[in-house]
Amino acid sequence: MLRYFLARRTDWTVFVVACTISLSLMLLDRSGQARAAWFLQHTLLAPVSTVVGWWDRGVGLYWDNERLRARLTRMQIELDGATAERAENTRLRSLLKLAERHPYELISARVVGRSLDRLGGSLTIDKGEEDGVFANRAVLTPDGLVGRVERSTAHGARVLTLLHRDCAVAARVERSRVDGVVRWEFGEQPTLNLLYVSSQEDVKVGDRIQTSGLGGIFPSGIRIGTVTRIGLEENGLMKEITVRPAVNFRTLEELLAYSPATLPTTVPSDLFPAETSDSLRANASADSLAAAGQP
Amino acid sequence: MKGLRDAFILGVALVLQSAFLYRIEIWGIRPDLLVAYVVYFGWMRGPIAGSLAGFAIGLMQDLDASGPLGLNALAKTVVGFAVAKAGFRVHRSNPGVRFFFFLLAMIAHDVIYFAASSTGDFGLFLKQMFLVAIPSALYTTILTLFLLGFAERFSRRPLLADES
Numbered sequence: 001m002l003r004y005f006l007a008r009r010t011d012w013t014v015f016v017v018a019c020t021i022s023l024s025l026m027l028l029d030r031s032g033q034a035r036a037a038w039f040l041q042h043t044l045l046a047p048v049s050t051v052v053g054w055w056d057r058g059v060g061l062y063w064d065n066e067r068l069r070a071r072l073t074r075m076q077i078e079l080d081g082a083t084a085e086r087a088e089n090t091r092l093r094s095l096l097k098l099a100e101r102h103p104y105e106l107i108s109a110r111v112v113g114r115s116l117d118r119l120g121g122s123l124t125i126d127k128g129e130e131d132g133v134f135a136n137r138a139v140l141t142p143d144g145l146v147g148r149v150e151r152s153t154a155h156g157a158r159v160l161t162l163l164h165r166d167c168a169v170a171a172r173v174e175r176s177r178v179d180g181v182v183r184w185e186f187g188e189q190p191t192l193n194l195l196y197v198s199s200q201e202d203v204k205v206g207d208r209i210q211t212s213g214l215g216g217i218f219p220s221g222i223r224i225g226t227v228t229r230i231g232l233e234e235n236g237l238m239k240e241i242t243v244r245p246a247v248n249f250r251t252l253e254e255l256l257a258y259s260p261a262t263l264p265t266t267v268p269s270d271l272f273p274a275e276t277s278d279s280l281r282a283n284a285s286a287d288s289l290a291a292a293g294q295p
Numbered sequence: 296m297k298g299l300r301d302a303f304i305l306g307v308a309l310v311l312q313s314a315f316l317y318r319i320e321i322w323g324i325r326p327d328l329l330v331a332y333v334v335y336f337g338w339m340r341g342p343i344a345g346s347l348a349g350f351a352i353g354l355m356q357d358l359d360a361s362g363p364l365g366l367n368a369l370a371k372t373v374v375g376f377a378v379a380k381a382g383f384r385v386h387r388s389n390p391g392v393r394f395f396f397f398l399l400a401m402i403a404h405d406v407i408y409f410a411a412s413s414t415g416d417f418g419l420f421l422k423q424m425f426l427v428a429i430p431s432a433l434y435t436t437i438l439t440l441f442l443l444g445f446a447e448r449f450s451r452r453p454l455l456a457d458e459s
Binding site: 010011012014015018019021022023024025026028033036037040041112113114115116117121122124250 | 309312313314317320323329341342343346347349350353354355356357358359360362363364365366367368369372373376379380411
């Protein structure tokens with residue numbers, strides 16, 4: 001019977017198999033879906049990604065090379081000057097015992113592509129590694145957080161927005177400093193939720209949610225959205241908090257990619273030759289004693 | 296030759312869908328050229344190719360989407376198969392038939408999509424059908440027929456030809 005069906009009814013067989021696979025994928029739980037998506041992306045779609053990567057690297061390689069040679073020469077000259085200044089800066093900072101600042105750069109980028117799905121979980125931007133946009137960098141607008149860079153090529157990057165299931169953000173309630181995780185939940189009503197907040201915590205409708213900086217990807221203090229609804233989970237232990245995003249994802253055209261500057265955070269050991277180091281320390285302690293009014 | 300042409304059309308549809316169509320949204324309604332491609336492909340190539348194309352394109356969309364994995368794949372598999380079965384020996388070059396087929400297929404796609412995603416909430420399902428699915432199906436059908444007509448005039452041969 002089965003053999004007859006497979007041989008004579010190939011079209012129905014293909015249809016039933018495809019529907020069965022689709023339904024099986026739909027019935028997987030959240031972690032199962034994530035594993036299946038990872039598997040598919042790294043097996044079936046891996047050749048496509050490789051070809052796209054080759055194309056991206058190959059197009060205009062000659063012109064890129066010419067442009068980069070000129071840029072390299074110019075930057076080498078600037079780098080020599082900057083290295084000397086940075087070394088001096090670090091030396092002086094350590095003498096003054098100032099904490100290192102954490103400077104950052106915002107790289108502006110244009111949206112050149114959107115998710116194929118109507119929910120809009122991802123974006124493609126026109127800046128990539130050549131411009132300083134790397135994977136796992138935060139992406140924002142003046143209104144608030146957009147998401148994070150999932151992967152980048154030389155001249156482009158894919159951004160997972162807050163409306164994507166793989167984008168979770170360590171967050172904090174601005175008023176009460178309660179921590180949680182903001183994540184898109186595809187349930188009966190797809191919403192952006194603040195998760196892992198105990199029922200005892202102080203959260204109110206209208207509270208503003210911002211990034212907490214925990215986790216290392218998103219810098220702290222970036223606005224995520226506003227609490228619009230608060231309920232209790234069935235077990236009564238955790239709150240169900242719905243957040244309205246600060247950013248309108250439908251109208252995004254320009255974005256800013258956050259890029260922490262790469263200044264050294266510790267003083268390199270070779271900056272102070274042994275003698276110079278001792279004399280500098282001696283001078284510094286003499287200065288601090290003088291400032292304190294001691295002989 | 297046919298395969299190359301269809302691959303080229305898919306490439307154009309993908310580029311338009313991801314890089315251009317969001318700019319011509321009307322009140323949040325965006326055309327879905329990938330469903331239109333599945334309809335075209337299933338109609339021209341038969342149920343096996345239609346099912347496989349629908350499944351592959353839907354799965355690709357699912358990997359890029361926020362919804363549950365498999366939802367687009369299921370909806371597009373059904374559409375690819377059903378269009379191929381129903382469109383057998385139908386007068387494909389007739390504009391009225393084209394309009395009817397594309398519109399009905401888009402609505403069928405969205406019925407499956409929203410029925411599964413609204414998980415039993417009938418009110419939500421109806422709301423999504425009236426506010427999103429039907430306007431989107433109309434918009435996509437009109438745009439598809441326009442693009443199809445343009446491509447056929449440009450290439451001077453019908454892309455959706457009657458069976459010989």
